[in-house]
Every structure is written in C-alpha cells, then in structure tokens.
Amino acid sequence: MLSQKEVSILKLLYEKRHTYTSSQEISTALCVSDRTARKYLRHVRDAVENHHSYIEAKPGLGYRLIVNEGSTFEQFFQTEVNGTAPTGNIGTIHESKDRQYYILHRLFFEQHHTFVDDIATELYVSRSTISNDLIEIKKLLHPYQIQLKSKPSTGIYLEGSEQSFRHFIMNYFFMNRLVDNLYTFSTYSNLLGDISIEELVIIVLDECRETDLKISDFIIYNIVLHIGLAIRRIQLGFEIELENKLEFPEDSVEYQTALRIINRIKASMDIHFPVEEATYIALHLRNKTTTRLVFQRIPYDKNQIKQQLLEVLKAFDKETGYAIAQDKILVNGLMIHFTPLLLRLQNNTSIENPLLTEIKEKRSQLLALTIKHFAKMPVFQPYDVTESEWAYLTIHLAAAVERYYNGQKARVLVICATGLGSSQMLKTRLEHELGSKILIERVISYYEISEQSLEEIDLIISSINLPNVIHNIPIVHVSVFLDDHDIKTIEHELSRCRGIKQLFDIESDLNLDKQAKQTALINQCFRPELFLKVDHVADKATVLSELIGAIEHVEGYPIKQALAKQLKLRETYSSVAFSPYLAVPHPIEAVTNSAYAAVAIAPKGIFWDDKHPHVQLVFLLSPDLLNLTELEQISMMLVPIIENDMIRQSLVASTSFEQFIERFTKYLS
Amino acid sequence: MKKALIICAGGMSSSVIAKKTTEYFAGKGVEIELDATSASQGASTIAQDQYDLYLVSPQTKMYFANLEKAAVKQNKPIVNIPPQAYVPIPMGIEKLAKVIEENI
Structure with a gap:
C-alpha cells in the first residue's frame, strides 16, 4: 500500500494527467520539502510501473502520469485511493487471518462459548465466511489436539486439555508475535540480558490460567514488559518511589496471582522484587476493572482516547513518513499502557525509567517527537508528565518503528545441510552483509523444510542444492562463505521479490478476487466431456485424435481436421513437451469458437517422441477465435506441474474428473 | 534491469517460457526480465519502445519481416528464436538465455 502522502501524489497526477505537474506544485500540495516530495514520488513511480503504466519526467516541465490502455492501473488506482480508510476498528477486519485471530482471541481469552452468528454480525461478514474461517481455525488447532466443537444451545467452544490450550496460546498468540513485539525491546537495549522473554511469558501465562483470569494477549505483553523493566530497575538499583501509595486488596485473585508470579521469578531467576511490585502487576492483571476506575475520573471515554491517540499517531506519521498509525500492536499496546499511566498520574506517583539515559542517548529524536506529539493529547493536559513516563511511550514507538522497517525487509529462510555449525557462520555473514535488507526468520536443516517453515518467507538462501520442491519462493544457492557473487545474486533476487511484495500488498484485497477468477476460468475451460483417462499404454496419435474428437463434440462444428493440422504445424516449429511427463499441444491459430482445455491422463505413459517416450499428462489447449478467454x-497454471513432481504424480493418480480438478485447483500458485 | 519481449501466436507456450527464462536469469544473477505478447500486438508494442530486445517465436517467423521494420525504427535488436530454444525444459531455457545474452 502507498502511504497517505503517496496516494495524494497519485491522485494529483491522475487528475492532471493531461499535462505536466512540477515538483514544486507537488511539494506545495503536500506541504513537504521538494526533496521529500521527490522521495515519495519515487515510491509512487515504482508502484505505478508495477501496473504497466509510468510517470514521465521532463526537465523544465515536471511529471506526467501515462496510463497504458488495458493495464491494471485503473484497478490499482481504485484500491489505493479508496482503500486507504483508517484502520483499527472492527469494520476493517476483512482479512481472513485477522478474523481468525479475532475468533481465537474470543474463544481463548474472553468467552468460552460464543455464537457464530454473533461473530458474523460483529465483523459484518456472512455466516458462511465465518464458517470458512472456522475450517481454517480447526486446522490450526489440530496439531495441538484441541477441538472446535459446537452445540446449538451454547454455540462454538474449544475442547482439549489445559496443557494443550497453553501450548497453543504460547505458540499462536506469543511466539509468532514475539519477534515483532517483545524482541524489539530487548534487542534494542539488551534490556533483559540473559533473561529469556519466553520464560517470562510462560510464567505469566501459567499463573493466569491457573487462577482463570481472563487476560488478553496484549495485557500479557505489557506485564512481561513491565516485569522485564522491573528486573532491570532492580539490577540497576532503582526503587519504586511512591509518594502516594497505591492500594490494592491483598485477598483479591489478581494480587494473589501477582504474588505467585513474583515468587516464580524469584525461584527461577533469583530476582527479589519488593512487595510493591505485586501491586503494580495486580493493577495490570485487573486492567479492565482498573480501566473503569481510571476512566471514571477523566472526562473522556475509551473510544475518545483512542481517537485522540490515532490523531497523534497520524500527525506523527505525517511528520516522519512512517506508517505506524495502522500498527494494531502499537495502538492496543499504548491503550493498555495508558491505564496504569493515568492511574499513576492521578495518584501523583511516577516510576523511574531505567532506560531513560539510553533512550536520550540513542533515540533522542524519537523521544522529542513523542513529547511533542503526545503532549497534545487532551487526556494528558491536566497532568505534569515526567520525562521518564514519556520515555515509556517512546519504547512502544521505537518498537513500532522497528516493526515498520521489518515489514519492509524481506523475510529470509536459511537452509543448510545440518542447520548447525557452518550455517551459523552463513547467518552471521548474511546479517553482516545484508542486515539492512533482510530479516533472517530461521536457520534450518534440509530435513526441517515443511509447509509451516515456509510461511511468510520471501526468499530462501541455501548452501545446499535443493531439488525444485519449493515452488513460489525464490531460492538462491550460495557458498557458506558468501562471496561477492553470492551477495550480488541475493541483492538481485531481493529487488525482484520486493517488487512482488509491493504488488501483493496492493493486491492483497484483490487476491480473493484473483482466485475466484482463476477458478471461473478453470470451470469454463475444463469439462468432464473433455477429460480422458487412458489406462493402457497408448500412442500419441490415438490420444490426440480422441481429445480433438471430444472438443469437436462439445463445439458442435466439424473442426477435427483444422485443429489436427494446426497442432501438427505447431510441433514442426518446436516441441510442446514441457517436461518429460507433460505435453501441451496447442494450435498456432485458433480454430474453435470457445476456449477449451482438454486433458488426458495416462499413468502407463504415452510415447510422444524419441525424447519424451513416457508422457503422462496431456493438456490440449484450444483458444477461442476472438481471443476473449x-x-x-x-498455461501459466501448468508451471507448478513442471517444477514440482509431486504435483504431477498426484494429478496422474486422479481417478475422476472431479478429483483431478480439485487437485489442480489446490496446486494453483 | 533489461527487458526482452517474446512475440508469439497465442501465448500458450511463450508465457511459460518467459516465466521460466526470467527465473533462470534471476537464479544466475543476470538482470534480464522477459514478457510475452501475441503477434497481432507485436508491432504496436514495439512502437512503445519499452523493451531492449524482441524475440520472435518459431511459429510466428512469417511475421518477422514486418516486426523487424518496427524494431529498426526504434533502433532495437530483434531475433528469431531457434526451435530448440523454444521449449520450457531446462535445456531449451538455457539456449534461449544464451540467445538473449548474445543479442541484448
């Protein structure tokens, strides 16, 4: 997606596409410097070029948008201009993954039983959409032996052991997000040093589950961050200075849970917390109740504060060029952070920030920006907020900025023979040479390659020769020493996958649309009458003649001879065997009124020619005369069959037309 | 990044060949990308002058003379693809890549 400013440029150029627009005009319209305007313009130009249109630059005149006819530009323009509504409310949860998260969050943290209809209403989608999401959720839950069950009286609910629940929560809500969320804090300041964040998460999660406190994942993040900072404070010799002591009922579940968390940390990490710390953790645990209490004393409700926050973040984005206002982790994290912050402000207490010096040193600009923008929030007006408190917000912002950059980096999977030893060297070399461009997700051995390990990977860098088993993800082979040539190859591949990624980002909404189109195309061209299963050893002429005959039958005109002649002619130019097992005969010039894809499957093989004596799949493609289809x-959909032999085997083993289409559709890239 | 365009009949094989060859170049770290278009759009596409090299597929070589005129106007090279270099098998792709590298 383009940023707000970039969309403005696009709109401006589109409106004035019949003439030239100077860079001064653009910078004035955007209220930015000339230089900044040109920076944005470059992004816009790249995006536009992805849609086969371009921005022409003429010295002395300025820029002009040239839209090529028949390009995907119009579609792209519509999505960009209309699709940039502010995010953050339920109305914008339209991606399947977001919905899955919403539902799982509900089931694990909020209500144990919930109705599909209720969720559908809340998310403004149909019941069947939710049903599809539930199928995906079942797949996610399956490896953990958790079952999604449903009863008419109570709705859907989860069934499984407490152990497996925790396992799933840990992996789904935390491990996959930890990288994005908590690690940024620790990597950026070495804050937690030798303390493992995972361990803290496990302790907090365990204790909350034991006492059945319904704590959302964001609150757990905040508690873990809070504890991490508390540990740091103790290590540095700080003490919480309380002028007005906060009260918390000691017999409450939250306080008891907080005490148990502290004791476990004491046992496993030998960190002795002062007893006041339990009060703070308990406050976090009781976030919901505390929030209500805190909000009673201020003239705004939660939504108004969120609105204030979003406005601040938008102003922040406008000044910096980041796009963190759309970062849900940031917005939710800050909203939760505001509760204890406001409580402290209301009670005139303040906690020292052990990172203040470090933040001032390394992130002085970000701290200044934090104060500049957040001090404008009406909710903070009555209070005297200390630098230490502002610096906490800066930590959240720093993490968001880091996430923003990580989002820009290509996610890389490194594959080595063993995943040990030399691979670590390769990893270090890669980080050293290309750290600003890539994010190494994992280093694994050849045997660890699985569907899961490939999720959200943009590029695979491998020190061993991989057979073509991984389609859709570019692979670069390198030596473990990563020489100059290797680096050049990777950089080239990166520039390519960045292009693809941009395209995907823009088209993510259109993706479903694209899939639907592909399915429609398949349904249109493939037919049961044009499906042939050859169970005996057959020769090419017979198979082709049967396929042609089938097409003539569907077409209803005598085209047999013309089509046969065209197929023969095409083969005089070059072979139509695309792999040892796949042949794609097609005419040079169209002969049929409609487009057809006739298929023959021959497990025993067809003698195609000397070089291809064992063809098992024949796709006869006959385009329509008007070339409308x-x-x-x-034809492009056949590429995976060439590249991945598993697909070929699976298709050849189909026993019926329906099964064949089902498998073919499944393997669509 | 240089760009080459395959001009063919219907796009049935050229789309696959273009894709595979682009992948092949990427794997070698060579900055060349391929597209494909049909012969009927060949001349008008050449006139837009967005490619560095034009490749005419074996089954459309009867249009070569016409397409060549358009390419000469833009001062861009144009070549016929040898039949054995027009198959999406590794050997064919390798040959086509060689043709492209020699002419681009």
Missing part, C-alpha cells in the same frame, strides 16, 4: 492463464 485468457487461455494462456491456464
């Missing part, structure tokens, strides 16, 4: 799209 994009049959070449079908």
Whole structure:
C-alpha cells in the first residue's frame, strides 16, 4: 500500500494527467520539502510501473502520469485511493487471518462459548465466511489436539486439555508475535540480558490460567514488559518511589496471582522484587476493572482516547513518513499502557525509567517527537508528565518503528545441510552483509523444510542444492562463505521479490478476487466431456485424435481436421513437451469458437517422441477465435506441474474428473 | 534491469517460457526480465519502445519481416528464436538465455 502522502501524489497526477505537474506544485500540495516530495514520488513511480503504466519526467516541465490502455492501473488506482480508510476498528477486519485471530482471541481469552452468528454480525461478514474461517481455525488447532466443537444451545467452544490450550496460546498468540513485539525491546537495549522473554511469558501465562483470569494477549505483553523493566530497575538499583501509595486488596485473585508470579521469578531467576511490585502487576492483571476506575475520573471515554491517540499517531506519521498509525500492536499496546499511566498520574506517583539515559542517548529524536506529539493529547493536559513516563511511550514507538522497517525487509529462510555449525557462520555473514535488507526468520536443516517453515518467507538462501520442491519462493544457492557473487545474486533476487511484495500488498484485497477468477476460468475451460483417462499404454496419435474428437463434440462444428493440422504445424516449429511427463499441444491459430482445455491422463505413459517416450499428462489447449478467454492463464497454471513432481504424480493418480480438478485447483500458485 | 519481449501466436507456450527464462536469469544473477505478447500486438508494442530486445517465436517467423521494420525504427535488436530454444525444459531455457545474452 502507498502511504497517505503517496496516494495524494497519485491522485494529483491522475487528475492532471493531461499535462505536466512540477515538483514544486507537488511539494506545495503536500506541504513537504521538494526533496521529500521527490522521495515519495519515487515510491509512487515504482508502484505505478508495477501496473504497466509510468510517470514521465521532463526537465523544465515536471511529471506526467501515462496510463497504458488495458493495464491494471485503473484497478490499482481504485484500491489505493479508496482503500486507504483508517484502520483499527472492527469494520476493517476483512482479512481472513485477522478474523481468525479475532475468533481465537474470543474463544481463548474472553468467552468460552460464543455464537457464530454473533461473530458474523460483529465483523459484518456472512455466516458462511465465518464458517470458512472456522475450517481454517480447526486446522490450526489440530496439531495441538484441541477441538472446535459446537452445540446449538451454547454455540462454538474449544475442547482439549489445559496443557494443550497453553501450548497453543504460547505458540499462536506469543511466539509468532514475539519477534515483532517483545524482541524489539530487548534487542534494542539488551534490556533483559540473559533473561529469556519466553520464560517470562510462560510464567505469566501459567499463573493466569491457573487462577482463570481472563487476560488478553496484549495485557500479557505489557506485564512481561513491565516485569522485564522491573528486573532491570532492580539490577540497576532503582526503587519504586511512591509518594502516594497505591492500594490494592491483598485477598483479591489478581494480587494473589501477582504474588505467585513474583515468587516464580524469584525461584527461577533469583530476582527479589519488593512487595510493591505485586501491586503494580495486580493493577495490570485487573486492567479492565482498573480501566473503569481510571476512566471514571477523566472526562473522556475509551473510544475518545483512542481517537485522540490515532490523531497523534497520524500527525506523527505525517511528520516522519512512517506508517505506524495502522500498527494494531502499537495502538492496543499504548491503550493498555495508558491505564496504569493515568492511574499513576492521578495518584501523583511516577516510576523511574531505567532506560531513560539510553533512550536520550540513542533515540533522542524519537523521544522529542513523542513529547511533542503526545503532549497534545487532551487526556494528558491536566497532568505534569515526567520525562521518564514519556520515555515509556517512546519504547512502544521505537518498537513500532522497528516493526515498520521489518515489514519492509524481506523475510529470509536459511537452509543448510545440518542447520548447525557452518550455517551459523552463513547467518552471521548474511546479517553482516545484508542486515539492512533482510530479516533472517530461521536457520534450518534440509530435513526441517515443511509447509509451516515456509510461511511468510520471501526468499530462501541455501548452501545446499535443493531439488525444485519449493515452488513460489525464490531460492538462491550460495557458498557458506558468501562471496561477492553470492551477495550480488541475493541483492538481485531481493529487488525482484520486493517488487512482488509491493504488488501483493496492493493486491492483497484483490487476491480473493484473483482466485475466484482463476477458478471461473478453470470451470469454463475444463469439462468432464473433455477429460480422458487412458489406462493402457497408448500412442500419441490415438490420444490426440480422441481429445480433438471430444472438443469437436462439445463445439458442435466439424473442426477435427483444422485443429489436427494446426497442432501438427505447431510441433514442426518446436516441441510442446514441457517436461518429460507433460505435453501441451496447442494450435498456432485458433480454430474453435470457445476456449477449451482438454486433458488426458495416462499413468502407463504415452510415447510422444524419441525424447519424451513416457508422457503422462496431456493438456490440449484450444483458444477461442476472438481471443476473449485468457487461455494462456491456464498455461501459466501448468508451471507448478513442471517444477514440482509431486504435483504431477498426484494429478496422474486422479481417478475422476472431479478429483483431478480439485487437485489442480489446490496446486494453483 | 533489461527487458526482452517474446512475440508469439497465442501465448500458450511463450508465457511459460518467459516465466521460466526470467527465473533462470534471476537464479544466475543476470538482470534480464522477459514478457510475452501475441503477434497481432507485436508491432504496436514495439512502437512503445519499452523493451531492449524482441524475440520472435518459431511459429510466428512469417511475421518477422514486418516486426523487424518496427524494431529498426526504434533502433532495437530483434531475433528469431531457434526451435530448440523454444521449449520450457531446462535445456531449451538455457539456449534461449544464451540467445538473449548474445543479442541484448
């Protein structure tokens, strides 16, 4: 997606596409410097070029948008201009993954039973959409032996052992997000040193589950961060200075849980917390109740504060060019942080920030920006907020900025023979040479390659020769020493996948649309009448003649001879065997009124020619005379069959047309 | 990044070949990308002058003379693809890549 400013440029150029617009005009319209305007313009130009249109630059005149006819520009323009609504409310949860998260969050943290209809209403989607999400959720839950069950009286609920619940929560809500969230804090300041964040998460999670406190993942993040900072404070010799002591009922579940958390940390890490710390943790645990209490004393409700926050973040984005206002982790994290912050402000207490010196040193600009923007929030007006408190917000912002940059980095999976020893060297070399461009997700051995390990990976860097088993993800082979040539190859591949990524970001909304189109195309071109299963050893002529005959039958005109002649002619130019097992005969010039894809499956093999004596799959592609159907799209869908032999085997083993189509659709890239 | 365009009949094989060859170049770290278009759009596409090299597929070589005129106007190279270099198998792709590298 383009940023708000970039969309403005795009709109401006589009409106004035019949003439030239100077860079001064653009910078004035955007209220930015000339230089900044040109920076944005570069992004816009790249994005536009991805849609086969371009921005022409003429010295002395300025810029002009040239839209090529028949390009995907219009579609792209519509998505960009209309699709940049502010995010953050339920109305914008439209991605399947977001919905899954919403539902799982509900089931694990909020209500144990919930109705599908209620969720559908809350998310403004149909019941069947939610049903599809539930199928995906079941798949996610399956490895943990957790079952999603449903009863008419109570709705859907989860069934499984407490142990497996925790396992799932740990992995789904935390491990996958830890990298984005907590690690940024620790990597940036070495804050927690030898203390493992995972361990803290496990302790907090365990204790909360034991006492059945319904704590959301964001609150757990905050508690873990709070504890991490508390540990740091103790290590540095700080003490919480309380002028007005906060009260918390000691017999409450929250306080008792907080005490148990402290005791476990004491046992496993030998950190002795002062007893006041339990009060703070308990406050976090009782976030909901505390929030109500805190909000009673201020003239705004939660939504108004969120609105104030979003405005501040937007102003922040406007000044810096980041796009962190859309970062849900940031917004939710800050909202939760505000509760104890406001409580402290209301009680005139303040906690020292052990990182203040470090933040001042390394992130002085960000701290200044934090104070500049957040001090404008009406909710903070009555209070005297200390630098230490502002610096806490800076930590959240720093993490968001880091996430913003990580989002820009390509996610890389490193594969080595063993995943040990030399691979660590390769990892270090990669980080050293390309750290600003890539994010190494994992280093694994060849045997660890799985569907899961490939999720959200943009690029694979491998020190061993991989057979073509991984489709859709570019692979670069390198030596463990990573020489100059290797680096150049990787950089090239990165520039390519960045392009693809941008395209995907823009088109993510259109993706479903694209899938639907592909399915429609398949349904249009493939037919049960045009499906042939050859169970005996057959020769090419017979199979082709049967396929042609089937097409003539569907077409209803005598085209047999013309089509056969065209197929033969095409083969005089070059082979149509695309792999040892796959042949794609097609005419040079169209002969049929409609487009067809006729298929023959021959497990025992067809003698195609001397070089291809064992063809098992034949796709006869016959385009329509008017060339209205994009049959070449079908042709592109055959690439995975060439690249991945598993797909070939699976397709050849299909026993019926329905099964074949089901498998073919499944393997669509 | 240089760009080459395959001009063919219907796009049934060229789309696959373009994709595979682009992948092949990427794997070698060579900055060349391929697209494909049909012969009927060949001349008008050449006139837009967005490619560094034009490749005419074996089954459309009868249009070569016409397409060549358009390419000469833009001062861009244009070549016929040899039949054995027009198959999406590794050997064919390798040959086509060689043709492209020699002419671009």
